[in-house]
Amino acid sequence: MYVYRIMLFLVFGGYLLSPLLMSGWSSPGVAWYRPFVIWGILIALTLWLEQKRKLDER
């Protein structure tokens, strides 16, 4: 269940900080795929938390 709190923290933290994601759209020198990389990292983190949750509830 403690994993759920981490998820809640992630979602609300992400919600508040998400406008930072959009700053790279037209900035020269910033890789266009940067938001997708961050998104991919979040998915990997969620997958890891899901595995942790399974162990926690076993």
Place this chain on the structure above:
Amino acid sequence: MNASLASVFSLGMGYLLLMFLCAWAVERGWLSPRVTRHPAVYTLALGVYASAWAIYGSLELAADSGYGYLAYYLGVAGAFLLAPVLLVPIQRMTRTHQLTSLADLFAFRFRSRWVGTLITVISLLAVLPLLALQVQTLGDAIFLMTGAASPALLALVFSALIALFAMIFGTRHGREHARHDTLLAVIAFTSVIKLVAMLALGGIALFMVFEGPADLQAWLDGPGQLHQVSVLQPDPAHWRTLLLLFFAAALLMPHIFHITFAETLSRHTLLQASWSLPLFLLLMALPVPLILWAGQRLGSSEAIGAAYLAFGLSESFWVQALAFLAGLAATSGTLVIIAMSLSGMILNHMLLVAHPPEAQPNLYRWLRWLRRALMAAVILSGWLFYRTVGVNHDLTTLGLAAFVGMAQCLPGLLALLYWPGANRKGMVSGLVVGVSIWLAGLWLPLLTGLPSVILIPPGLEMLAGEPSWYVVTLVSLAANALVFIVVSLVTRTSDGERAAAEACSVDAVIRPKRLPLYATTGEEFKQPLAQALGEDVARREVERALTDLGMSPLDGRPYALRRLRDRIQANLSGLMGPSVAQDIVDRYLPYRRGGLEPTDDIHFVESRLEAYRSRLTGLARELDGLRRYHRRILTRLPVGLCAFGVDDELLMWNDALAALSGIDGASVVGARRDGLPAPWGELLGRALTAPHDHLYKQEVELKGAIRFLSLHRAELQADDDVRGGSVILIEDHSEMKWLEDELVHAARLASIGQLAAGVAHEIGNPVTGISSLAQNLRYDTDDPEVLETAQQIQQLTDRISRIVSSLVGFAHGGRHVKGTALAPVSMATVTDEALHLIRLARSGEDVRYHNRCPAELTVLGDAQRLQQVMINLLNNARDASDPGGQIVVDAEPEGELLKVTVTDEGHGLDARVRDHLFEPFTTTKPPGEGTGLGLPLVYSIIAEHHGRIEIESPPPGEERGTRICLWLPTQREDDEDTDEPDSDR
């Protein structure tokens, strides 16, 4: 515009044909269930969220707001990231109560059919622009490819075919709350098509329009900058509002709600979607900027509009076909699922509420055709909205109008999960206010083309000049939530709502009351239900519920009947919605009111707690751990224990009682006391009504044997708790009762033995006198006749003396006489002496004795005590023998021991008794005939002689009978102390 109408029509028809083929393949079982039930299929089916908006609308939004288009994907990804705390509780609720739509959920929680109707109307109004958006993209795509004058007609043909598909495959199951493998597989198929098409279009943009990622980056850093300056980076507040809208869409949009909650999927699958759906959406979102930038580089955005830039990537028919197929796949999946979910909502919350299906001759068929008609009507209304309204607006305006409308249900949904104090009046008031602002600010302007009417509250003047969708979202949701909270706080919540709130709340456990029903068995449910559903449907529904619960139709336990009623209500809810289902069961399967104040159904609460264990944290988890520990103490108590509620309903039946009674706890818990199997109902009733708290040694017959049980009762009523009842401890005192009986019997025998010793002593004196006189007579006469007579008198008095001496020895219990030395004793002689005494007894006269002990074989022992041993053994053998049977005493040397055997042909010994024969008071004889002391005495005497004893029953090679084997030493051991044997050994 290089494609002919026929080729586009063929392309669309080919795709729809593939959809039908996919559905047939699953229906006919051509695809393995391992494939169709794979979690990936569910994730792809959830991809129905990526509607035509994701294909075309995102491009339009990206062209205007840059990465702002990602809000559409990240909002729903956030909702699924919170699946364990947000989606799983809703899934649990919808599954438990068979709720298939948002309207069902609200009607169930706020206990009003009109709430369901209100949610249905709002959903219908909100979803119409989204439906129109789907059809509009279809028409626009056809126009872009063919330049046809009437793409709307072709869009209508495709919509009709999609509606036909939904009507055929969306109503195969009578009830909605079942897993539609076919439908899920087809929606997954459409998701694969749109994903592959989008990735292919992204690849074409990256590698055919640009020359790879490096060229793209160089263009973005160089000439592309000119195009990017027109992009308005969304204000962080706008961005967050968009995120909130799409977050709400994941929970509230009818098609997402249907796939997420109405399809019976495992919790594990839903949790897996928390990362797999965001991954799918990432892949869907990735090609969007690539297509946009490619279109901008090619300069096609001016000509065809940003939403349809994918059609301008190439003049090739196949590239445009990919863009068309991506849109058609997204549109078809969305239309089918929206039609299914909305038709169910309209049916359950509008038609059935207005026209209850009382005793329809064929209810299932009637419902199926109604739903089919409604599906067609929903899709047709989407086309009509597109023709009359949609054509005048861009995709973003249509989409946002839909999402803001559905978001009005968000406060209600969150309160449903996390605020048990929320009530119907508050929810409806808030919803009406919020929806009114939405209608005036977004929906009516959509319809009429008039400007938005938004009343900005004082203090929020800074919102003036902001986009209308943003202002309407903020003002409507804030007003909605505020009115909801205030009205809920100042008005009263009904009992029904409070109970439903507990059932819905994330932290609460359902605490139903223990109320009795009029029906006494499951079978009796059918007749009253038939009045509402018709005989056939009533029978099938009751049997289905019985099968679901694994119950017998004759089970009469009140607890089981309450669960059956709940299950029938849940199943009917899946068929006709919660409002109609509740009306039917309340009317035809009512509870019996009056009598005792109903209390919590503790057994049910416990079973729920068992299921909720993984959800508990912190103190609750610790307390649950303690509860389990205390429960285990009671269930594993080595004494029988049962507990009754104040209404005589059995609440607990522990393991020891189950072992004693042979009745499994699961089969009787929840039954009334008088419904328990004999003799328990009557016995426990006696304990409950007895004036004293204890009943000692109650004689009952259990498993064919008489047992003696002691019952102790205690009341459970406490001052600070409304739960009352009684707990009863049941102790099995049978063994103790038998021991007591044997002790009394032994004491009686002991007193008889003492009497016999006294009598023998009194007889011994005159007999000695007679013997002396006979001796004198022999000295005083030479008459041969007199001498013979005197000799006979002496022999007879010797015999009397031996008998008296034996009786005295026996009465003394074989106590060793101090100072008696062990001497060589012939077992043949000892056996003869014993037989002599045995024959004096009247019983067993027809049993034949054979003494086969060789006369020359001797043992070292006390002849008197060994005789006692033989008497006891022969007595037992005689008692066990049938008339005409024979008993053989034999002896043979075995090393330094002599083995003596006493073998009979009697009925033998039970294996369980045999192991305890040398324990005092163990006997196989009827009460009063045996003391159970004979063999312990034998064992003791043999032990004093340093011998051993064994029992073979039956003897090896024999079918019946018993053989007692004694091993006695034949010569003195060097260190043996023969003078003072320890009688306690």
